[in-house]
Amino acid sequence: MPLVELNDFSFKYYGAESLALKKIDLTIEEGEYVVITGPSGCGKTTLCRTINALVPQFHRGYISGNVIIDGKNTREHTVAELSSIAGLVFQEPENQLVTLNVEKEIAFGPENLGVEPSEIRRRVEEIIQLLDIEHLREKHPHEMSGGEQQRVAMAATLALKPKILVADEPTSNLDPQSAEVILDIISSLNKRDMTVILVEHRLDLVSKDASRIVLMDKGRIVADGPPREILAQDICQEIGIGVPKATLVYKRLKEQHGIDLGSIPLTGDELAGLVKEASS
């Protein structure tokens, strides 16, 4: 059974004049790392909100079709019921942090789900180690940098032991090195068995880790497949998403100069490696 299943799902926010999601069919299996991308306003955030039932339980509106998360239809299950299946991390960590120090922040979620205190203590320690935030333990969230806040927001989400981590542009406010720290954590969680759904515009940073890219435009899924396959397609430039520059160079060499490097690079180093191979 797939972990995430959207069947012919459409959604229109209450009061909006057009559909935010149009006839979405999407299946995600356990262990995948799926990057969702597409032009600003194409429905990426709305899609994230369907995974933990924020749509339709909190954000109301017209719906048709079904969303089944780990066997639960989100029409019939609350956000609280889904909180231990799908954990959401948002773009702005400040909007998500509610307590006065990191330990309390991590404990807050499981406390509200009625988890045993001894188990909560165990999880807090485990997650502080996992995300390497021992030095932040006693700190107030507002004394932290954006990157530190984002790590704490992720820790608080992971404390709920979700099967799926849904992260909606978690690095967009961060400097590139802090962003890489967060993306490395996400990638290592995925390797440890976490299913990851990540919304991101900066495909140069995430394509190498992802197993799959889902490309959206105007509320629909317009392409879905392995990163190298998707990013080399013309549709990416047609709808205006940020294809990694190394991939663009590959395409221009092939189309303008008849030079085929043999495989599609996603990073600068991969591009340089392919050029070296081709010349030897």
Place this chain on the structure above:
Amino acid sequence: MIMMEDVHFAYDGLYTALQGVSLQIDDSERIAIMGSNGAGKTTLVKHLNGLLRPNSGRIIFDGVDIKHYSVAELAREIGLVMQNPDHQLFLDSVEKEVVFGLKQLGFSEDEIKERTERTLASLGLAGLSERSPFTLSGGERKRVALASVLATEPRILALDEPTIGQDARQKEKLAEMLMGLNEKGRTVIVVTHDIEFVIENFPRTIAMANGNIIADGPTNSVLSNDKVIKKCSLTAPQLTQAARSLHEIYPKVQERLTLLSELENEIVRVLGGV
């Protein structure tokens, strides 16, 4: 022209956000301010329009110390778009957000209408003018905040992280609009982590770390400096990484900031015989 002279600032005296910043910004410049989270970039731009006032040091605008001006007076000359659009948007339609600033500045009805339509179209918001900003996506809300300030065409534009949440096409549109305003003589200052956006559009870069300016000069030279890249928590763009890696084998390929067409031509040259 704006001059900052040895500006110090500390939030609530807790820690020092600016530790003696001096700089000069001439009319019609395009400048990027880069640096890691917490380097003092936002604190610096908030000083330009008087939202923050220095603890010590001076800020001189066209020869006059800005301590003599109110924020409202400075707002006529200097438009600031904040990092988080939700701190800026407060009306119930996109159009009203843009019209509001223009009305405050006393433009005629016709001028307000023309500018609003033109700005919304330029930023890909034309179809959303009746919508409440609250119902828009993060990237769209950011563009509404940008539109509300860009429409007023202030002499100096200071934009804090304008490319957050924007796809490649919207970034291009924004860059076009900023170039257009710059050609009309407006000064454009951006705070950003987006190194490709800077290389493509901003000739001068000011790099900050720990409340100090650590480098200030032509973008090409500032961002070719590995120490600056490291201290600003930046990563070299893909094209530069590729150029560096190729340079090790083909010394003729220059290891520096590179535009896509340049690297493409270099590779064609290297593989010329293939």
